[in-house]
Amino acid sequence: MPVDHATQIAAQNWQGLNLSFWLITILVISSGAVAAFARNIVQAAFSLFFTLLGVAGYYILLGSAFLAVTQVVIYVGGILVLLIFGVLLTNRPLERAQTGMGRMYFVGGLLGLALLLGVLYRVITGTSWVVSKTFIEPGESLRPMGRLLLTDYVLPFELAGVTLLLCLIGAAYLVRRRER
């Protein structure tokens, strides 16, 4: 059966996209579970590294390489390093066991969250989402983004800058050495 060349390429492309989606999903879900449930906080922090990288991969699949780079630079390079510094600076073994919750609370909490996940799943798969006919092409997005940041989004942009400055000053103030 003759297959249209363009269709074939398109099919192969989808296959690669779907395969990479599933590989990233395996990475994100397994490392996310470790980040959420690991007893050892250092393990959890390092596992978060792979979760954040995987989510950056999703952003590439979804068509914004800029956001992926931002995620890697700020989240992985900044926030995660900060978190690991925090772990290493405050890592004194807790007196009691680290999972100090009662067994019943733990089972109950897990049940409640499984219920929440079930409801979310039903809502997501049960809703008939309105999807655009025209997909957003993963192309050049930097120029329109920069333009929008200085026109439509100029107030949030400036506010974000001021917020960052305030956070820097506040953080430095909070951890200063107090003279007693």
Next chain:
Amino acid sequence: MNDIFTTLGFSSATPVGLQAYLIVGALLFVFGLVAAMARRNAIGILIGIELILNAAILNFMAFWRFAGGEAAGGGAMAGPLFGVFIIILAACEAAIALAILLSLYFNFGTVDVDSIRQMKR
């Protein structure tokens, strides 16, 4: 049910759909919620919050990609722009939270949120 499998990307004839991304986002959100509620180490709570924020950005991006095709003006780039703003605020939040945490550690000698019951020593 066949529909679900198609939209989840098991068939190579169609791309991965919106719902697959939403389900991953829901899973990440629930993981983060568990960590934020059940962890006793304050840094574990912070990790949970980061997971929740990532789930939120993932949802923004998925809706932008699959349902934002006709948006114009400021909405045309809404997904990545909201993502960037969320990442900026997450950086702020992490910096402040770690400052508070270190301050707590200097004052109380622990970051176990169950044993810290007062705001000053």
